[in-house]
Amino acid sequence: MTEARTLAPPERRLAEVLESRRVGAYTLITAADAGGPADPRPGQFYMLATGAQWGGGSTERPYLPRAFSFARARPRPGGGADLDFLLEDVGPGTHRLGLLGAGEPLALVGPLGAGFGPAAGDRQPVLVGGGIGTAPLLCLHDELIEVGAAPTVILGFRSGAHAEAVALFEREVTLSTDDGSAGRPGLVTEPLRERLEGGPPATVYACGPPPMLEAVRALCAEQAVPAQLALESGMACGFGACFGCVVPTREGYIRVCVDGPVVEGARLRSALVAGGGDQG
Numbered sequence: 001m002t003e004a005r006t007l008a009p010p011e012r013r014l015a016e017v018l019e020s021r022r023v024g025a026y027t028l029i030t031a032a033d034a035g036g037p038a039d040p041r042p043g044q045f046y047m048l049a050t051g052a053q054w055g056g057g058s059t060e061r062p063y064l065p066r067a068f069s070f071a072r073a074r075p076r077p078g079g080g081a082d083l084d085f086l087l088e089d090v091g092p093g094t095h096r097l098g099l100l101g102a103g104e105p106l107a108l109v110g111p112l113g114a115g116f117g118p119a120a121g122d123r124q125p126v127l128v129g130g131g132i133g134t135a136p137l138l139c140l141h142d143e144l145i146e147v148g149a150a151p152t153v154i155l156g157f158r159s160g161a162h163a164e165a166v167a168l169f170e171r172e173v174t175l176s177t178d179d180g181s182a183g184r185p186g187l188v189t190e191p192l193r194e195r196l197e198g199g200p201p202a203t204v205y206a207c208g209p210p211p212m213l214e215a216v217r218a219l220c221a222e223q224a225v226p227a228q229l230a231l232e233s234g235m236a237c238g239f240g241a242c243f244g245c246v247v248p249t250r251e252g253y254i255r256v257c258v259d260g261p262v263v264e265g266a267r268l269r270s271a272l273v274a275g276g277g278d279q280g
């Protein structure tokens with residue numbers, strides 16, 4: 001995926017939060033990044049922190065910035081982009097970012113990493129997201145529609161509150177929830193299997209929790225379908241310096257922040273890689 005990369009300005013800069021709103025169980029933050037590129041690639045990510053009050057308190061956490069895929073980017077008339085980030089409050093970093101209001105600074109570095117690449121041959125794109133892994137599929141979905149592709153979108157969430165993120169997509173989505181409170185009950189791999197077995201040749205683009213990504217990887221391997229998987233890994237720097245994000249592949253270890261986060265499924269024996277927990 002290394003060709004699908006927009007390079008980041010090397011320094012940390014301050015964006016301005018324009019809006020923060022709830023989307024079901026998630027928070028959607030929009031920030032004006034006047035100093036960054038206007039065209040990050042879907043699947044790339046930014047390292048985020050608040051401009052003030054990051055760390056401190058009794059535990060000093062969050063100390064390190066946190067990695068977030070951008071969900072959408074709109075070029076700004078004067079340069080740069082308005083960036084959307086979709087967050088789930090799972091720890092001190094996401095909690096603090098979720099408290100940001102309009103006018104406050106958002107510290108960021110990015111865009112980083114290698115994003116999604118084009119579909120192989122004339123295969124149709126099938127986008128598969130689990131939970132907060134939906135975020136990078138939003139901009140990919142928009143881009144595919146812009147170039148005249150007709151992506152199939154299959155999303156799975158824990159509950160109906162999480163599934164409200166479906167409203168962010170302009171086209172129809174096949175929805176499932178673990179508890180059956182919205183869409184069909186069960187896992188995304190069930191509608192994915194139906195689509196792969198019953199539809200035209202596909203390229204799968206997936207992002208979600210490791211068990212879901214592994215199920216998608218295994219299904220695509222079984223069906224000989226190319227898959228581009230957006231991995232998560234604990235990240236301290238985000239740009240290749242700390243080796244904190246390494247994961248094993250068939251050819252040896254890679255750094256998810258520079259060699260990914262999007263990786264060809266065929267390169268992996270398993271997508272059950274270490275997650276982004278407890279980042280200091």
Ligand SMILES: Cc1cc2nc3c(=O)[nH]c(=O)nc-3n(C[C@H](O)[C@H](O)[C@H](O)COP(=O)(O)OP(=O)(O)OC[C@H]3O[C@@H](n4cnc5c(N)ncnc54)[C@H](O)[C@@H]3O)c2cc1C
Pocket residue numbers: 045062066067068069070085086087088089090091092093094095132135136231232233234235261276277278279280
């Ligand atoms: C490339 C990339 C893109 C990402 N994009 C997004 C995005 O768009 N939106 C989003 O919300 N997140 C995204 N993430 C995930 C996010 O960066 C992490 O969840 C981050 O660690 C959150 O920081 P935190 O301080 O809120 O939580 P942390 O304290 O870092 O905890 C994160 C998760 O790990 C679990 N955890 C904490 N401690 C432990 C422990 N000791 N053992 C096991 N599990 C533990 C927590 O329960 C929680 O689920 C992305 C990560 C990567 C690598």
Ligand code: FES
Pocket residue numbers: 234235236237238239240241242243244245246255256257258
């Ligand atoms: S996060 Fe530091 S090398 Fe990848």
